[in-house]
Amino acid sequence: MIETDTLMAELINVRTRQGSSLYPISIDGGSLRSIGEVAAGIVPGGKVAIISNRKVNGLYGLIVTNALKKSGLKPVTHLIGDGERFKSLRTLESTLKFLGENKISRTDLIVAVGGGVVGDLAGFAAAVYLRGIKFIQVPTTLLSMIDSSVGGKTGVNTSFGKNLVGAFYQPSAVVIDPDVLATLPKRELTAGFCEAVKQGALSGTKLLDLTQKALDEKLAFGQFDRFLAEQIRFKASIVAADERESAEKTDAKSRKILNFGHTFGHAIEKATQYRRFKHGEAVGHGIIFAAELSKKLELLKQDEVDLLNGVVHRAGKLPTLHGIDSAAVIEAFGFDKKVIGNSLQWILLSGIGKPVIKSGADLPATTLKSTLRTILSR
Ligand SMILES: NC(=O)c1ccc[n+]([C@@H]2O[C@H](COP(=O)([O-])OP(=O)(O)OC[C@H]3O[C@@H](n4cnc5c(N)ncnc54)[C@H](O)[C@@H]3O)[C@@H](O)[C@H]2O)c1
Numbered sequence: 008m009i010e011t012d013t014l015m016a017e018l019i020n021v022r023t024r025q026g027s028s029l030y031p032i033s034i035d036g037g038s039l040r041s042i043g044e045v046a047a048g049i050v051p052g053g054k055v056a057i058i059s060n061r062k063v064n065g066l067y068g069l070i071v072t073n074a075l076k077k078s079g080l081k082p083v084t085h086l087i088g089d090g091e092r093f094k095s096l097r098t099l100e101s102t103l104k105f106l107g108e109n110k111i112s113r114t115d116l117i118v119a120v121g122g123g124v125v126g127d128l129a130g131f132a133a134a135v136y137l138r139g140i141k142f143i144q145v146p147t148t149l150l151s152m153i154d155s156s157v158g159g160k161t162g163v164n165t166s167f168g169k170n171l172v173g174a175f176y177q178p179s180a181v182v183i184d185p186d187v188l189a190t191l192p193k194r195e196l197t198a199g200f201c202e203a204v205k206q207g208a209l210s211g212t213k214l215l216d217l218t219q220k221a222l223d224e225k226l227a228f229g230q231f232d233r234f235l236a237e238q239i240r241f242k243a244s245i246v247a248a249d250e251r252e253s254a255e256k257t258d259a260k261s262r263k264i265l266n267f268g269h270t271f272g273h274a275i276e277k278a279t280q281y282r283r284f285k286h287g288e289a290v291g292h293g294i295i296f297a298a299e300l301s302k303k304l305e306l307l308k309q310d311e312v313d314l315l316n317g318v319v320h321r322a323g324k325l326p327t328l329h330g331i332d333s334a335a336v337i338e339a340f341g342f343d344k345k346v347i348g349n350s351l352q353w354i355l356l357s358g359i360g361k362p363v364i365k366s367g368a369d370l371p372a373t374t375l376k377s378t379l380r381t382i383l384s385r
Pocket residue numbers: 060062063066089090091094121122123124125127147148149150151154155156157158159160161170187188189190191192195198
């Protein structure tokens with residue numbers, strides 16, 4: 008069901024290919040206060056393990072706990088560390104221990120309240136604890152609202168790489184209260200908006216325009232909810248067509264296209280030891296890089312490149328690329344200079360809303376290098 012009245016909660020049902028995991032995503036200012044009703048509809052009278060971090064819990068923990076109690080549920084809270092490094096097997100273990108010690112059963116519920124770190128970890132805990140218990144996502148960052156809470160990817164980082172251990176596991180519901188964005192630090196908002204620009208560029212001018220309007224604060228009352236809803240609807244549509252990101256699928260509906268801006272983005276995150284950029288900020292630079300590369304390959308026109316540059320810059324001030332050496336970026340692509348990027352996949356655009364997947368082997372190394380020179384010398 009999709010409500011069109013912008014003053015009402017936006018309800019989006021996400022259907023995945025299995026069809027079994029149809030769950031509601033609601034978007035409504037103040038809805039944190041009604042989380043109890045949603046939870047009680049899933050596990051009436053049950054125990055609820057809230058997983059969050061100190062910061063988010065300090066801001067919203069009481070609202071969530073009280074709402075759950077009011078609906079006759081029994082909440083217990085487990086706080087994990089704040090930051091990407093806490094999305095780890097160690098945190099998973101302590102979380103599972105908490106669930107076990109609190110005798111959370113298969114008829115109880117996990118509620119993840121926080122950004123993507125909390126959501127990914129709590130979702131994975133829900134997937135493996137007792138071989139799977141129900142959970143609700145309450146994403147509190149822009150990135151987690153439009154990206155990480157949609158699509159069922161859960162997991163943790165390990166010493167051998169990020170997000171390499173996890174499960175596809177769908178929540179029972181996603182509750183989005185856009186009011187919580189009021190306390191989100193500016194850089195986190197920028198990072199989230201860069202992912203929104205990515206999805207807009209992949210989806211088409213309609214979503215890109217809506218994103219631009221959200222950035223320019225030109226949305227009428229209630230329209231921000233619509234922006235979130237359209238972003239989620241786009242991500243959900245891609246996920247529904249390719250739930251498990253099949254390796255063979257390389258068409259414009261492949262889940263891989265969501266990596267637009269990420270090849271260069273990941274490389275500069277790595278080349279700066281993950282210290283300079285928030286992930287979304289690096290993706291902002293990555294979008295500009297991918298647009299420039301698409302132009303050099305005669306796929307994208309200059310005015311479309313300019314449009315994308317403009318929207319990314321409206322998302323906020325990105326940390327500079329200054330001092331990043333092209334050799335370090337090439338190394339971060341994971342290959343030596345001779346086979347530069349050969350087994351990488353590049354998501355490029357042949358127009359706004361027209362993603363194309365190109366294998367690194369099909370890209371002339373000279374074009375890649377000259378794009379690097381252009382972007383890094385700005
Ligand atoms: N599962 C997926 O499909 C998927 C997709 C994209 C990203 N991710 C993952 O998401 C993670 C990044 O998520 P993120 O960007 O939300 O970062 P995050 O979870 O680290 O949150 C960013 C910061 O904002 C704080 N915060 C959260 N909500 C707040 C609020 N309302 N007010 C004030 N502060 C608040 C957090 O405490 C944290 O310090 C990464 O681990 C990434 O791998 C997963």
